[in-house]
Amino acid sequence: MKPDIKNIKLKTRDIKVHTFSVVDSTNNVAKTLAENGCDEGAVVVSERQTAGRGRLGRSFLSQKGGIYLSVVLKPQISAEQTLFITTAAAVAVCRAVESVSGKKCEIKWVNDVYIGGKKVCGILTEGAFNPDGSLKYAVLGVGINLFEPKQKFPENLPLADSIFHKNDRKIFKNRIKNRVIDAFLENFFNFYNNLQQKEFITEYQSRSLLTGKEITYQKDGKKFAAKVVGIDDDARLVVNRDGEQIILSHGEIQITGMEQPAI
Numbered sequence: 001m002k003p004d005i006k007n008i009k010l011k012t013r014d015i016k017v018h019t020f021s022v023v024d025s026t027n028n029v030a031k032t033l034a035e036n037g038c039d040e041g042a043v044v045v046s047e048r049q050t051a052g053r054g055r056l057g058r059s060f061l062s063q064k065g066g067i068y069l070s071v072v073l074k075p076q077i078s079a080e081q082t083l084f085i086t087t088a089a090a091v092a093v094c095r096a097v098e099s100v101s102g103k104k105c106e107i108k109w110v111n112d113v114y115i116g117g118k119k120v121c122g123i124l125t126e127g128a129f130n131p132d133g134s135l136k137y138a139v140l141g142v143g144i145n146l147f148e149p150k151q152k153f154p155e156n157l158p159l160a161d162s163i164f165h166k167n168d169r170k171i172f173k174n175r176i177k178n179r180v181i182d183a184f185l186e187n188f189f190n191f192y193n194n195l196q197q198k199e200f201i202t203e204y205q206s207r208s209l210l211t212g213k214e215i216t217y218q219k220d221g222k223k224f225a226a227k228v229v230g231i232d233d234d235a236r237l238v239v240n241r242d243g244e245q246i247i248l249s250h251g252e253i254q255i256t257g258m259e260q261p262a263i
């Protein structure tokens, strides 16, 4: 399908937004743009996705009413530091959503945004690497359940929800959607322009949903119970396990204490 392209002028940069009514995955479209040499900052937005994907190989339900958006990035950072793209984006989503809804957003380490104990947004950053292992480009993908979809969230996703519901007072959907996208991009690029400074980290820590909670996690095939102490300045999860402080990196563990829907 032929995309509708518009330019958004942010305080920090001008960006090209490619809009679609339907794609398989905006991350796939963004990857194709990147492979064809698009400028950094190109954005892909679609009304729905037929094959949206989440972390850990899960699918991501992408019905009409949500925001499905990907950004092509070409940062000079190591593979490990791509985590900061995800964490910066999580804070940017919280700010954007709060600015239109007034509802308090929390971040479930490492890449999910929650409102009132329900997941309303997931973030997936994917990287492409050069033969020498350096980062060629990254694609940041953000899925926000903005409006209640026609088909209810399936029962196997009990923690999935939308930000606005049918019985909310009359809302101007397109205007709200555009405001969320603009506010997200503005906040995200502000953080991204100084990514190494991690200007988002204090807010990321204070929005942490898991802090103070008992969790179980799996590492190297073993299950452990622990209490979350907080998030450190490298966005790793700090837990207390049997009186010992342990630092967990997102790639190496899977939390099983709370359900993790890929909405």
Ligand code: BTN
Binding pocket: 024, 025, 026, 027, 028, 049, 051, 052, 053, 054, 055, 056, 058, 060, 067, 068, 069, 070, 112, 121, 122, 123, 124, 140, 141, 142, 143, 144, 261, 262, 263
């Ligand atoms: C997760 O919940 O595990 C992450 C979900 C990320 C979904 C977004 S929607 C836009 C972009 N395109 C995709 O296929 N995935 C991301």
